Amino acid sequence: MGLIRLSLISLKKDLSKSMFYFLTFLLTTIFIFSFFNLVFHPGANINLGKDDGTFVTPIAVFVIVIAMVCVFLANNFYVSHKGKEISIILMSGASVFQLGIYLFFQVFIIMIFSIPLGLLIGYLLIPFINSLFASTFLYQGSLFYLSKQTLVATGAILLFEVFWCSLLNLGYCVRSTINSMMNEESKIDLSGIKGPKFSHRLFILCYFIPPVIFLFLKDSMSFLLFALIGIIGIFGIIKKVLPDWIEKRQKNESLQDSVQLLGLGFFHSDIQKVFGLMIIMLLSSILLTCVTVYTLKQPLVSMVALMSYISVMILMSLTIVFKIGMELNKRKKNFQNLCYLGFSLKQIHQIIHLEMKLFYGFILLLPFVYQVIILLNLLIRSEVTLYFVMIIFIIQIVPVVISYFISIYLYKAIIPKSIIEKR
Amino acid sequence: MERKEILVADKITKIYGIGTKNLFEALHEVSLTMYEGEFVCIMGPSGAGKSTFINNLSTIDIPTKGKVFINGTEVRVMSEGQIGKFRYENLGFIFQEFNLLDSLTIFENIAVPLTLANVNKEEITQRVHDVAKKLGVEQTLDKFPNECSGGQRQRVAICRALVTNPKIIIADEPTGNLDSKNSHEILSLFKELNEKEGVSILMVTHDAKIASYSTKLLYIKDGIIDCTIEREGLSQKEYFYKIVDINSSESQELFE
Numbered sequence: 001m002g003l004i005r006l007s008l009i010s011l012k013k014d015l016s017k018s019m020f021y022f023l024t025f026l027l028t029t030i031f032i033f034s035f036f037n038l039v040f041h042p043g044a045n046i047n048l049g050k051d052d053g054t055f056v057t058p059i060a061v062f063v064i065v066i067a068m069v070c071v072f073l074a075n076n077f078y079v080s081h082k083g084k085e086i087s088i089i090l091m092s093g094a095s096v097f098q099l100g101i102y103l104f105f106q107v108f109i110i111m112i113f114s115i116p117l118g119l120l121i122g123y124l125l126i127p128f129i130n131s132l133f134a135s136t137f138l139y140q141g142s143l144f145y146l147s148k149q150t151l152v153a154t155g156a157i158l159l160f161e162v163f164w165c166s167l168l169n170l171g172y173c174v175r176s177t178i179n180s181m182m183n184e185e186s187k188i189d190l191s192g193i194k195g196p197k198f199s200h201r202l203f204i205l206c207y208f209i210p211p212v213i214f215l216f217l218k219d220s221m222s223f224l225l226f227a228l229i230g231i232i233g234i235f236g237i238i239k240k241v242l243p244d245w246i247e248k249r250q251k252n253e254s255l256q257d258s259v260q261l262l263g264l265g266f267f268h269s270d271i272q273k274v275f276g277l278m279i280i281m282l283l284s285s286i287l288l289t290c291v292t293v294y295t296l297k298q299p300l301v302s303m304v305a306l307m308s309y310i311s312v313m314i315l316m317s318l319t320i321v322f323k324i325g326m327e328l329n330k331r332k333k334n335f336q337n338l339c340y341l342g343f344s345l346k347q348i349h350q351i352i353h354l355e356m357k358l359f360y361g362f363i364l365l366l367p368f369v370y371q372v373i374i375l376l377n378l379l380i381r382s383e384v385t386l387y388f389v390m391i392i393f394i395i396q397i398v399p400v401v402i403s404y405f406i407s408i409y410l411y412k413a414i415i416p417k418s419i420i421e422k423r
Numbered sequence: 424m425e426r427k428e429i430l431v432a433d434k435i436t437k438i439y440g441i442g443t444k445n446l447f448e449a450l451h452e453v454s455l456t457m458y459e460g461e462f463v464c465i466m467g468p469s470g471a472g473k474s475t476f477i478n479n480l481s482t483i484d485i486p487t488k489g490k491v492f493i494n495g496t497e498v499r500v501m502s503e504g505q506i507g508k509f510r511y512e513n514l515g516f517i518f519q520e521f522n523l524l525d526s527l528t529i530f531e532n533i534a535v536p537l538t539l540a541n542v543n544k545e546e547i548t549q550r551v552h553d554v555a556k557k558l559g560v561e562q563t564l565d566k567f568p569n570e571c572s573g574g575q576r577q578r579v580a581i582c583r584a585l586v587t588n589p590k591i592i593i594a595d596e597p598t599g600n601l602d603s604k605n606s607h608e609i610l611s612l613f614k615e616l617n618e619k620e621g622v623s624i625l626m627v628t629h630d631a632k633i634a635s636y637s638t639k640l641l642y643i644k645d646g647i648i649d650c651t652i653e654r655e656g657l658s659q660k661e662y663f664y665k666i667v668d669i670n671s672s673e674s675q676e677l678f679e
Contacts, residue, residue, distance in 0.1 A: 006531075006538055013526030042431035088522055093511025093587065096503040174503055178483040236549070 003098055007105040010085060016108070017081050020322045022114050026076035026160075027318065028067045029118025031311035033154045034129055035063055037122070038304055040147035055295050056304055059288075063308040066284060068161060070315045073277075075165040077322065079103065079172055085152045087178040102172040107165055115158060129307065199246065203236025207366075214373045216380070223374050224290040234282050234366050238275060242362070243268055259347055262338070263354030268332075270359050273327050274320060281316040281391060285367035285396060288312060292392070293378060310395050317399035320363075325410045347416070352411045360404040368396060428495070429590060429623050430457040430480060435489030439476050449475040451646045459590075462617040462624045464637035464657065466666070468673060472646045473627045474595055480625065481514060481593040482506060488494075495592055511540050515584030515592045519599035521576040523568040523583075529555075529679070530564040533582045540587070554582045557613065574605035579614065585622075594626040598633055610636040631670055635663035642669050 011018060039056055078084075082103075089099060127144045198206070210230040217223060246268045254261040272280070288309035295301040338348060371392060378384040437450040437599055449472045457463050465473045471479040480491055482498050491498045499519050501509060516522075523532045530551055537547045555561040558578045563571050571579065577597060584592055592613070598606035616622045628634050636659070640652045650669060654662045 002538060002541075006527075006535065009531065010526050012523070085524055088524060089535065090507070090517045091510060091522075092539055092583070094539045097509035098539060099505065171464065181485075225542065344620050 003102055004096075006089075007102045010082075011106045011109055013274060016202070017078065018110055020318070021074045021078045021107075022110050024070050024315070024316060025111060025114035025119075026118045027090070027311075027315055028071055029115050029154070029158065030122045030125065031063070031307075032067055032157055033119055033122030034125055035060070035304065035307060035311065037126060037145070037147060037150040037155045038129070038300070038307060040149040040153070041145055041300075055291060056296070056301050059291060059301075059305050059308055062284075062287075063311060064157060066280070066315065067157075068164075068314045069280065070319055071161050071165065072168065073319055074322075076169060077326070077360070078107075079169050086173065087225055090178050092172070096170065096173050096317075099173045100166070103169045103173075104166050107162070107169070111158075111162060114378065118369055119154070120422055137176070164400070175398075198232075198236055200236070200241045203241055205233070205235050206230065207237055208232025209233075211369055211373045214370070217377065220294045220296065220378070220383070224287070227286050227290045227370060230370060230412060231283055234286075235279060237366070238271060238278055238282075238362070242271060259344075259354060261352045262350045266351065266355040267358045270324065270327065272354065273324050274359075277316065277320050277323060281313075281320065281363060282367050284309070284312040284316065286370050289371050289374065289392060289396075293374060293384070296378075296383065306391070309392075313395055313399045317403040321403045321406050321410075324359075324407050328407075328414050329412055332414050332416065335414065339416060348415060349412075352408065356404055356407050360400050360407070364397065364400045371396060426458040426460075428456055429459045429461070429493070430455070430625065431479055431490075431492040432456075433490040434462070435476075435478055435479055435486040435491060437472075437484070438487040449646055450479065450486070453643075453646070453648055454470070455568070455641065455648070457623065457625060458616065459623055460621045462613070462636070463626070464634040464640045465625070465627045465643060465671070466631075466634055466640060467643035467649070468631065469629075471643045473629075473643050475646075476643060477593060477595055477625060477627050481516070481591075482510060483516070483593075493571075507539075511536055511587055513590045515587065515589035517577070517580050517584050517594040518595035518596045521568070521573075521580045521590045521600070523576060523579060525568050527567075528564065529560065529566055529568065529571065529579050532579060533586055534584070536581070536583065536587045542596075549560065550586055551582075552584075554586045555579075558585075570665075573600050574608070577601060577609055578612075580635050585616070589622070591623045591625060594624065596627055596629070598630065600630065606630075606633060626646060631663060631666045634666050635659050640666060644671075644673070 009152060030187070039060065054110065060307065086099060086103075094102070098303045126146065130144070206229050210226040210233075213226050250261055250264055255265055288305055292302050292305040292309060295305055335348060338351075343351075375384060375389045375392060379386065379389055432453060432455040434454055435450060436448065436452055439447045439449055440447075441597075453476060455463075465476060467473050475484070479486045482491075482493075485499065493509070496509065498506070498509075523529075527535070529601070533551045533555060534547050537550060540669040542550075551564070552561065555564055558581055560571075560575055560582060564573055564580070568576055568579070574667045577600070581597075594613070597613075598609055601609065610633055613624055613626070617624050617638075624637075624639065626633075634640055638654045640654075642649045642651070652662075652665055652669065657665065
């Protein structure tokens with residue numbers, strides 16, 4: 001049994017740990033492929049880089065960065081979940097180089113399956129995407145076109161991702177001690193991100209002023225500029241205002257309502273653990289909506305922005321669900337203790353629903369307020385169709401609602417059987 | 424005859440939380456010299472720094488200050504490439520939680536260190552069977568860890584630690600998850616390995632009965648070595664009472 005066989009056995013027997021990584025690679029490949037195929041379409045007339053007279057280059061950079069962030073997060077989840085395995089192999093006398101090969105081989109196998117499948121799905125999606133957006137933007141062009149540049153650009157980005165993931169994995173093994181790997185389940189923690197030090201009122205003002213201004217704006221570029229102020233507000237609401245509000249409510253009004261007390265407590269913990277991902281998702285929703293409406297007069301660019309929006313929403317929803325799932329696993333004991341304290345199954349379900357409704361409610365509604373006002377403004381002035389508005393709402397609502405139901409399902413799976421049997 | 428130093432700790436200090444407000448010094452300039460063939464036990468109250476000490480002595484963690492020499496080599500100056508080979512040749516680890524890989528069979532778990540050292544297949548099979556027979560787990564080789572009892576799993580962990588013929592066995596609460604019968608069987612095995620095969624053992628425990636199998640005891644308190652007892656000519660029973668005395672004097676301080 002050589003090192004590679006050991007790596008293969010571990011991968012085969014821990015397939016569930018690889019699923020998220022596989023899915024992220026698969027989706028990233030599909031999105032990057034579809035994105036570039038649209039951009040490199042001969043009818044699009046887009047030149048990425050400094051000759052780009054459209055808004056596509058910054059959108060491309062944004063999408064690539066988000067896709068990479070998702071892949072790096074998935075890689076981080078994967079490797080940090082293998083902390084115990086890695087530490088045992090290190091203790092058994094493996095060198096860091098051997099460990100690098102061990103991990104690279106697993107990553108390589110996951111990619112062997114996910115990348116070709118992603119390319120195939122991307123290829124099959126070409127006519128579907130083209131016809132969908134052609135009907136949205138009245139765009140005329142070939143429905144089935146595959147550019148050589150698409151393959152080159154997608155290949156380059158995927159290679160870059162693989163290279164960096166391997167390097168990061170090697171770095172993780174070098175910088176971590178056996179002790180730290182054995183005791184740390186997850187290395188993902190973006191909660192330390194520091195933002196501007198405003199008062200609560202200022203953050204709330206930053207959030208609410210832009211929608212009021214949106215009502216009167218007539219220039220679609222201005223939406224983007226004012227939305228940037230709103231993003232500062234959202235940052236402050238999630239980081240400061242909401243946690244303080246929860247604490248105050250728990251101290252004053254929730255003490256006599258155990259379901260609310262616990263639901264708010266778990267919600268508070270979710271905000272802290274998933275803060276970075278929440279911010280990326282909220283920021284993406286608002287910015288990509290603004291970019292889509294800003295580029296409405298350039299149908300293909302708007303199409304690219306809309307596709308980026310779909311990609312980012314799906315990728316980020318998947319990442320958040322996975323992160324929430326990891327956090328829930330740590331809560332098994334909490335529910336066992338609640339059972340000992342006399343909580344009924346009904347109360348536990350109420351706690352779970354309250355927490356999840358608050359969590360996904362904020363993810364959905366904070367940007368949705370902006371989107372509704374912007375789109376209504378444009379709809380009233382006949383700059384967008386109702387069909388377009390519905391598409392934006394569907395992109396915003398559907399991934400979040402699906403994530404909510406998956407999280408509820410994952411949550412119910414961790415409730416100790418002893419509680420269910422007592423029912 | 425002059426005894427050979429197998430493990431030397433020179434004023435090691437471990438500080439956690441560097442760069443944060445919550446600095447905590449878990450070990451303060453602790454020194455130790457362990458000779459070849461010794462069976463050293465580390466005891467102390469909860470949070471005294473026992474596991475931190477053993478982890479820092481055995482390359483599992485890195486001391487903030489001070490030096491550790493194992494078999495004459497300073498651990499901190501070794502490159503990442505050297506340290507793997509060094510662990511393979513010198514150290515065998517055993518933990519309270521067994522730390523077996525659930526996805527591998529018992530045979531594969533024991534074989535992991537040999538696989539990494541590129542030992543050929545025939546030799547791996549031979550050595551795994553030999554060590555499994557010695558520890559009485561030969562019949563479990565085709566099973567997975569979750570199909571074995573706690574006692575069997577700990578024996579398998581010991582097999583994995585011994586299969587490379589290490590110079591030192593590092594054991595952190597090896598009986599913490601075992602019943603008293605299995606605990607004493609495991610310790611009898613340790614004693615036999617130490618006395619008959621000359622394997623040096625460094626073990627952490629909080630149980631005085633388990634500690635009484637050792638030849639030397641270090642009592643750690645608040646990150647420093649509070650006292651040391653050598654078994655020398657004492658019987659295991661006499662040695663046990665001495666260990667109990669130290670533990671009870673610690674408890675007595677509560678009432679003074």
